Amino acid sequence: MTEKAEPTLFEWAGGAEALERLTETFYGHVKKDDLIGPLFAHMDPSHPAYVAMWLGEVFGGPDRYTRERGGYPHMLSQHLGKGITEPQRRRWVSLLLDAADEVGLPDDPEFRAAFVGYIEWGTRLALANSQPGATPPPKAPVPRWGWGVAPPYQP
Incomplete structure (x- = not known):
């Protein structure tokens, strides 16, 4: 018997x-937001993609x-000096979480815990890396995020 791959x-x-729908919807809301909209005022039209x-x-x-796009070094370059x-x-x-609901990303607890876990982790790094004088490592692999301790329930 072969085990089904997770x-x-x-x-x-x-x-x-699904991720393209998420980011298109999300950045539509971002552009209208008074707090973070200005950070994206001159956003490349392809940024959501x-x-x-x-x-x-x-x-x-x-x-x-x-x-x-150049992996981690390019992503890092987009946050340096922004002072988030x-x-x-x-x-x-x-x-982003509102957009995930709006576009119908899976809402099971296992997926959302993993999704939110990455979003929290990634945005906290972006915040730290955006501060004046920050010196994050210039090269690193793109993180690979998984299920953590609770894989999805599949009957």
Whole structure:
């Protein structure tokens, strides 16, 4: 008897299409937000697609962000010197979680715990790395986020 392979978070979320819907919806809200909208006032129109690629790679999908955008060093470069505040970080998280509900990402506790775990971890790093004088490591792999201690229930 062969054991069924555990799906990646990328697969469980619905793949690239689901993450693209998420980031398109999310950045639509970001642009209208008084607290974080100004940070994205001059956002590249492709920015939502790039963030979807990043999330896809982090959650176990294809390594497109690394191959097409430069991986971690490029992501880091997008945050250096931005001076993100804690209220801005929290609003970013809140709007992303609202968008996840709006586009119908899976809402089972296991997926959402893993999803929120990465979003908290990643945004706290972005906050720290954006501060004046921050000296984060210039090179690192793209993180690969998994289920943690509670894999999805599959009867």
